Amino acid sequence: MGYRILEKRELAPGIKLFRIAAPLVARKVRAGHFVVIRLDEKGERIPLTPLEADPEEGTVTLVVQEVGKTTRQLGEMDVGEELANFVGPLGNPFPVRKYGRVIVVGGGVGTVPAYHIAKELKEENGLIAIIGARTKELLILEEEFHGISDELHITTDDGSYGRKGFVTVVLEELLSRGGADLVVAIGPVPMMKAVVELTKRHGVRTLVDLNPIMLDATGMCGCCRVEVGGEIKFACVDGPSFDGWLVDFDLLSRRLGQYRDQERLALTRYEERSSRSTTSRSASEEAQARRAQIRFR
Numbered sequence: 001m002g003y004r005i006l007e008k009r010e011l012a013p014g015i016k017l018f019r020i021a022a023p024l025v026a027r028k029v030r031a032g033h034f035v036v037i038r039l040d041e042k043g044e045r046i047p048l049t050p051l052e053a054d055p056e057e058g059t060v061t062l063v064v065q066e067v068g069k070t071t072r073q074l075g076e077m078d079v080g081e082e083l084a085n086f087v088g089p090l091g092n093p094f095p096v097r098k099y100g101r102v103i104v105v106g107g108g109v110g111t112v113p114a115y116h117i118a119k120e121l122k123e124e125n126g127l128i129a130i131i132g133a134r135t136k137e138l139l140i141l142e143e144e145f146h147g148i149s150d151e152l153h154i155t156t157d158d159g160s161y162g163r164k165g166f167v168t169v170v171l172e173e174l175l176s177r178g179g180a181d182l183v184v185a186i187g188p189v190p191m192m193k194a195v196v197e198l199t200k201r202h203g204v205r206t207l208v209d210l211n212p213i214m215l216d217a218t219g220m221c222g223c224c225r226v227e228v229g230g231e232i233k234f235a236c237v238d239g240p241s242f243d244g245w246l247v248d249f250d251l252l253s254r255r256l257g258q259y260r261d262q263e264r265l266a267l268t269r270y271e272e273r274s275s276r277s278t279t280s281r282s283a284s285e286e287a288q289a290r291r292a293q294i295r296f297r
Contacts (some may be wrong), residue, residue: 107187
């Protein structure tokens with residue numbers, strides 16, 4: 001059984017949304033869950049966090065940033081094509097309950113799981129959202145966050161939209177002004193680390209969602225191990241949500257960088273093969289056109 005792509009659209013340069021038919025998964029997905037997909041039988045397994053799921057329609061919506069070979073391949077797939085595998089939901093759902101005043105912070109494509117969590121938290125909590133990106137053209141899900149937030153603050157590193165600076169600039173002001181009962185932070189490791197350092201000073205409990213290197217997603221391989229409170233945890237079965245105050249972000253950052261060179265090499269080789277294939281196809285089409293011209297002279 002394949003998992004058909006029903007919708008595809010670009011949210012920002014290199015960031016695409018896919019709505020995929022996966023009825024069994026759609027029935028059970030909650031905020032905080034993730035799925036593992038594989039494009040074809042020879043492809044690698046990659047974990048992705050749903051933006052949302054529609055049980056009645058039987059669809060799961062994913063947002064993908066093209067940063068490696070597999071995500072680039074996925075970005076080139078079209079509506080009507082099918083994924084070979086779509087496994088989930090995996091991990092533990094986010095602990096959604098009544099907290100009080102909640103601030104949800106999303107950075108980059110971390111705004112995707114942040115939105116799903118914020119949407120469920122909104123039902124019983126006052127919700128303030130802060131979303132950030134490097135520049136305006138990379139900012140995603142602004143309209144979606146507007147629809148669920150009591151307050152929405154936007155930051156860009158270069159000041160091209162919203163407040164200039166990092167998300168922590170706004171968070172510092174909010175915590176100093178009115179505090180919070182819970183902060184949720186999801187995004188690049190340096191961002192989450194900075195948020196946690198800030199919330200520690202203000203004494204505000206903070207939950208983070210971690211996305212380390214992952215392989216089997218069942219807790220057997222140990223690839224996704226993280227250190228939380230001095231203990232080894234597996235993000236795939238113990239997480240992905242953890243107490244941010246206890247996470248060793250420096251260790252997580254080092255582990256995420258272990259295979260960066262191999263990932264770049266795989267992407268480079270894929271791009272080279274794609275380029276050669278395109279060149280060969282263009283030459284073949286050109287030759288066919290010349291033969292057709294000769295035939296009809």
